[in-house]
Amino acid sequence: MPITICRQEHFNAAHRLHNPAWSDERNQEVFDKCNNANYHGHNYQLIVRLTGEIDPETGYVYDMKKLSDLIKREILDTFDHRNLNLDVADFQHLNPTAENIAVVSWNRLRPHLADNLALSVTLYETERNFVEYHG
Numbered sequence: 001m002p003i004t005i006c007r008q009e010h011f012n013a014a015h016r017l018h019n020p021a022w023s024d025e026r027n028q029e030v031f032d033k034c035n036n037a038n039y040h041g042h043n044y045q046l047i048v049r050l051t052g053e054i055d056p057e058t059g060y061v062y063d064m065k066k067l068s069d070l071i072k073r074e075i076l077d078t079f080d081h082r083n084l085n086l087d088v089a090d091f092q093h094l095n096p097t098a099e100n101i102a103v104v105s106w107n108r109l110r111p112h113l114a115d116n117l118a119l120s121v122t123l124y125e126t127e128r129n130f131v132e133y134h135g
């Protein structure tokens with residue numbers, strides 16, 4: 001019987017939503033205040049969910065301490081207190097929207113988890129704006 005374990009983390013980061021292929025006017029029209037040339041910041045909440053079977057010997061689906069360490073190593077150490085556009089290679093050619101941050105986070109975690117664990121990522125950009133990605 002599958003069950004889901006969840007780990008919530010957070011990071012603070014700056015970003016700017018911008019499409020370099022568009023004019024300044026078009027960027028302003030579409031992204032509005034999120035296109036501010038001097039960037040703006042969010043307190044992101046990241047929830048990682050792993051779904052799988054309980055190991056009868058440990059009682060775990062996956063050790064949450066190991067999950068915390070994995071999220072720290074693969075995501076927080078790269079994203080926290082950074083400018084996503086300028087500092088993080090994943091977003092050099094990718095707009096750092098909540099959608100894209102969630103997909104990048106999922107892609108960073110997936111190779112480190114066994115195939116029999118289903119992975120999903122929920123990313124809150126603000127208290128009211130959040131996205132979910134299941135791969």
Ligand SMILES: Nc1nc2c(c(=O)[nH]1)N=C([C@H](O)[C@H](O)COP(=O)(O)OP(=O)(O)OP(=O)(O)O)CN2
Pocket residue numbers: 017034096097098099125126127128129
């Ligand atoms: N589909 C998306 N839409 C928007 C994204 C996004 O990543 N994906 N991002 C933004 C802005 O970066 C930011 O999230 C918007 O902030 P804001 O409008 O201030 O959101 P709040 O929830 O804090 O504000 P309200 O007062 O509730 O409007 C925009 N769109």
Ligand SMILES: [Zn+2]
Pocket residue numbers: 015034040041042
């Ligand atoms: Zn923003």
